[in-house]
Amino acid sequence: MSQFRAKKLDLGGFVNAKIIRDHTKRKVFMEHEHERQALRYIARNTSLPQRLRTVAQLELAQMHCYTRPCQINNRCVNGGVSRSVMRAFRMGRYQFRINALAGNLPGVQKASW
Incomplete structure:
Protein backbone atom coordinates (compact mmCIF):
# COMPACT_ATOMS: atom_id res chain seq x y z
CA MET A 1 0.00 0.00 0.00
CA SER A 2 2.78 2.43 0.86
CA GLN A 3 4.47 1.98 -2.51
CA PHE A 4 1.53 3.66 -4.28
CA ARG A 5 1.65 6.83 -2.22
CA ALA A 6 2.78 9.95 -3.97
CA LYS A 7 6.14 11.25 -2.87
CA LYS A 8 6.04 14.53 -1.02
CA LEU A 9 7.67 17.31 -2.98
CA ASP A 10 9.52 19.59 -0.56
CA LEU A 11 10.26 22.77 -2.50
CA GLY A 12 10.09 25.34 0.25
CA GLY A 13 7.31 27.91 0.48
CA PHE A 14 4.40 28.31 -1.92
CA VAL A 15 3.83 25.38 -4.30
CA ASN A 16 1.65 25.49 -7.40
CA ALA A 17 1.68 23.79 -10.80
CA LYS A 18 4.23 26.20 -12.27
CA ILE A 19 6.70 25.59 -9.46
CA ILE A 20 6.31 21.82 -9.80
CA ARG A 21 6.85 22.11 -13.55
CA ASP A 22 9.96 24.25 -13.02
CA HIS A 23 11.29 21.70 -10.52
CA THR A 24 10.71 18.92 -13.08
CA LYS A 25 12.48 20.93 -15.78
CA ARG A 26 15.52 21.44 -13.54
CA LYS A 27 15.66 17.75 -12.65
CA VAL A 28 15.37 16.58 -16.29
CA PHE A 29 17.97 19.13 -17.39
CA MET A 30 20.47 17.92 -14.78
CA GLU A 31 19.93 14.27 -15.77
CA HIS A 32 20.58 14.90 -19.49
CA GLU A 33 23.12 17.73 -19.34
CA HIS A 34 26.22 15.61 -20.06
CA GLU A 35 24.56 13.77 -22.93
CA ARG A 36 23.41 17.05 -24.45
CA GLN A 37 26.87 18.62 -24.14
CA ALA A 38 28.47 15.60 -25.81
CA LEU A 39 26.02 15.74 -28.71
CA ARG A 40 26.56 19.48 -29.12
CA TYR A 41 30.33 18.96 -29.20
CA ILE A 42 30.00 16.26 -31.87
CA ALA A 43 27.59 18.35 -33.94
CA ARG A 44 29.87 21.40 -33.91
CA ASN A 45 33.22 19.66 -34.41
CA THR A 46 34.15 20.25 -38.05
CA SER A 47 36.97 17.67 -37.99
CA LEU A 48 34.47 14.81 -37.62
CA PRO A 49 32.68 13.20 -40.59
CA GLN A 50 29.55 14.99 -41.81
CA ARG A 51 27.34 11.91 -41.32
CA LEU A 52 28.28 11.64 -37.63
CA ARG A 53 27.62 15.34 -37.13
CA THR A 54 24.21 15.08 -38.81
CA VAL A 55 23.22 12.12 -36.63
CA ALA A 56 24.21 14.11 -33.52
CA GLN A 57 22.14 17.07 -34.70
CA LEU A 58 19.11 14.84 -35.26
CA GLU A 59 19.47 13.31 -31.79
CA LEU A 60 19.69 16.79 -30.30
CA ALA A 61 16.54 17.83 -32.13
CA GLN A 62 14.68 14.76 -30.88
CA MET A 63 15.59 15.28 -27.22
CA HIS A 64 12.83 16.48 -24.92
CA CYS A 65 12.45 20.25 -24.68
CA TYR A 66 13.02 20.14 -20.89
CA THR A 67 16.66 19.19 -21.55
CA ARG A 68 17.34 22.68 -22.92
CA PRO A 69 18.84 25.21 -20.51
CA CYS A 70 16.61 28.01 -21.81
CA GLN A 71 13.54 26.22 -20.41
CA ILE A 72 14.62 26.84 -16.82
CA ASN A 73 13.12 29.97 -15.31
Missing part, protein backbone atom coordinates in the same frame (compact mmCIF):
# COMPACT_ATOMS: atom_id res chain seq x y z
CA ASN A 74 14.10 31.53 -11.98
CA ARG A 75 11.15 31.57 -9.61
CA CYS A 76 10.61 33.02 -6.17
CA VAL A 77 10.84 30.28 -3.54
CA ASN A 78 8.30 32.03 -1.32
CA GLY A 79 5.71 33.40 -3.73
CA GLY A 80 6.28 31.42 -6.90
CA VAL A 81 6.38 34.46 -9.18
CA SER A 82 8.79 34.47 -12.12
CA ARG A 83 9.22 38.21 -12.59
CA SER A 84 11.69 40.47 -10.80
CA VAL A 85 13.45 37.59 -9.05
CA MET A 86 16.77 38.43 -7.40
CA ARG A 87 19.17 35.59 -8.16
CA ALA A 88 21.27 35.95 -5.02
CA PHE A 89 18.26 35.47 -2.75
CA ARG A 90 15.90 33.52 -5.10
CA MET A 91 13.07 35.86 -4.10
CA GLY A 92 10.78 38.22 -5.91
CA ARG A 93 11.16 41.89 -5.09
CA TYR A 94 8.08 42.00 -2.86
CA GLN A 95 9.09 38.95 -0.81
CA PHE A 96 12.63 40.34 -0.64
CA ARG A 97 11.32 43.62 0.74
CA ILE A 98 9.16 41.90 3.35
CA ASN A 99 11.98 39.61 4.51
CA ALA A 100 14.57 42.39 4.52
CA LEU A 101 12.40 44.69 6.63
CA ALA A 102 11.66 41.82 9.03
CA GLY A 103 15.41 41.17 9.39
CA ASN A 104 15.26 37.62 7.98
CA LEU A 105 18.04 38.20 5.44
CA PRO A 106 21.54 38.38 6.93
CA GLY A 107 23.61 41.35 5.78
CA VAL A 108 20.64 43.23 4.31
CA GLN A 109 19.35 46.39 5.86
CA LYS A 110 17.24 49.32 4.77
CA ALA A 111 19.24 52.12 3.22
CA SER A 112 19.52 55.38 5.10
CA TRP A 113 21.71 58.39 4.34
Whole structure:
Protein backbone atom coordinates (compact mmCIF):
# COMPACT_ATOMS: atom_id res chain seq x y z
CA MET A 1 0.00 0.00 0.00
CA SER A 2 2.78 2.43 0.86
CA GLN A 3 4.47 1.98 -2.51
CA PHE A 4 1.53 3.66 -4.28
CA ARG A 5 1.65 6.83 -2.22
CA ALA A 6 2.78 9.95 -3.97
CA LYS A 7 6.14 11.25 -2.87
CA LYS A 8 6.04 14.53 -1.02
CA LEU A 9 7.67 17.31 -2.98
CA ASP A 10 9.52 19.59 -0.56
CA LEU A 11 10.26 22.77 -2.50
CA GLY A 12 10.09 25.34 0.25
CA GLY A 13 7.31 27.91 0.48
CA PHE A 14 4.40 28.31 -1.92
CA VAL A 15 3.83 25.38 -4.30
CA ASN A 16 1.65 25.49 -7.40
CA ALA A 17 1.68 23.79 -10.80
CA LYS A 18 4.23 26.20 -12.27
CA ILE A 19 6.70 25.59 -9.46
CA ILE A 20 6.31 21.82 -9.80
CA ARG A 21 6.85 22.11 -13.55
CA ASP A 22 9.96 24.25 -13.02
CA HIS A 23 11.29 21.70 -10.52
CA THR A 24 10.71 18.92 -13.08
CA LYS A 25 12.48 20.93 -15.78
CA ARG A 26 15.52 21.44 -13.54
CA LYS A 27 15.66 17.75 -12.65
CA VAL A 28 15.37 16.58 -16.29
CA PHE A 29 17.97 19.13 -17.39
CA MET A 30 20.47 17.92 -14.78
CA GLU A 31 19.93 14.27 -15.77
CA HIS A 32 20.58 14.90 -19.49
CA GLU A 33 23.12 17.73 -19.34
CA HIS A 34 26.22 15.61 -20.06
CA GLU A 35 24.56 13.77 -22.93
CA ARG A 36 23.41 17.05 -24.45
CA GLN A 37 26.87 18.62 -24.14
CA ALA A 38 28.47 15.60 -25.81
CA LEU A 39 26.02 15.74 -28.71
CA ARG A 40 26.56 19.48 -29.12
CA TYR A 41 30.33 18.96 -29.20
CA ILE A 42 30.00 16.26 -31.87
CA ALA A 43 27.59 18.35 -33.94
CA ARG A 44 29.87 21.40 -33.91
CA ASN A 45 33.22 19.66 -34.41
CA THR A 46 34.15 20.25 -38.05
CA SER A 47 36.97 17.67 -37.99
CA LEU A 48 34.47 14.81 -37.62
CA PRO A 49 32.68 13.20 -40.59
CA GLN A 50 29.55 14.99 -41.81
CA ARG A 51 27.34 11.91 -41.32
CA LEU A 52 28.28 11.64 -37.63
CA ARG A 53 27.62 15.34 -37.13
CA THR A 54 24.21 15.08 -38.81
CA VAL A 55 23.22 12.12 -36.63
CA ALA A 56 24.21 14.11 -33.52
CA GLN A 57 22.14 17.07 -34.70
CA LEU A 58 19.11 14.84 -35.26
CA GLU A 59 19.47 13.31 -31.79
CA LEU A 60 19.69 16.79 -30.30
CA ALA A 61 16.54 17.83 -32.13
CA GLN A 62 14.68 14.76 -30.88
CA MET A 63 15.59 15.28 -27.22
CA HIS A 64 12.83 16.48 -24.92
CA CYS A 65 12.45 20.25 -24.68
CA TYR A 66 13.02 20.14 -20.89
CA THR A 67 16.66 19.19 -21.55
CA ARG A 68 17.34 22.68 -22.92
CA PRO A 69 18.84 25.21 -20.51
CA CYS A 70 16.61 28.01 -21.81
CA GLN A 71 13.54 26.22 -20.41
CA ILE A 72 14.62 26.84 -16.82
CA ASN A 73 13.12 29.97 -15.31
CA ASN A 74 14.10 31.53 -11.98
CA ARG A 75 11.15 31.57 -9.61
CA CYS A 76 10.61 33.02 -6.17
CA VAL A 77 10.84 30.28 -3.54
CA ASN A 78 8.30 32.03 -1.32
CA GLY A 79 5.71 33.40 -3.73
CA GLY A 80 6.28 31.42 -6.90
CA VAL A 81 6.38 34.46 -9.18
CA SER A 82 8.79 34.47 -12.12
CA ARG A 83 9.22 38.21 -12.59
CA SER A 84 11.69 40.47 -10.80
CA VAL A 85 13.45 37.59 -9.05
CA MET A 86 16.77 38.43 -7.40
CA ARG A 87 19.17 35.59 -8.16
CA ALA A 88 21.27 35.95 -5.02
CA PHE A 89 18.26 35.47 -2.75
CA ARG A 90 15.90 33.52 -5.10
CA MET A 91 13.07 35.86 -4.10
CA GLY A 92 10.78 38.22 -5.91
CA ARG A 93 11.16 41.89 -5.09
CA TYR A 94 8.08 42.00 -2.86
CA GLN A 95 9.09 38.95 -0.81
CA PHE A 96 12.63 40.34 -0.64
CA ARG A 97 11.32 43.62 0.74
CA ILE A 98 9.16 41.90 3.35
CA ASN A 99 11.98 39.61 4.51
CA ALA A 100 14.57 42.39 4.52
CA LEU A 101 12.40 44.69 6.63
CA ALA A 102 11.66 41.82 9.03
CA GLY A 103 15.41 41.17 9.39
CA ASN A 104 15.26 37.62 7.98
CA LEU A 105 18.04 38.20 5.44
CA PRO A 106 21.54 38.38 6.93
CA GLY A 107 23.61 41.35 5.78
CA VAL A 108 20.64 43.23 4.31
CA GLN A 109 19.35 46.39 5.86
CA LYS A 110 17.24 49.32 4.77
CA ALA A 111 19.24 52.12 3.22
CA SER A 112 19.52 55.38 5.10
CA TRP A 113 21.71 58.39 4.34
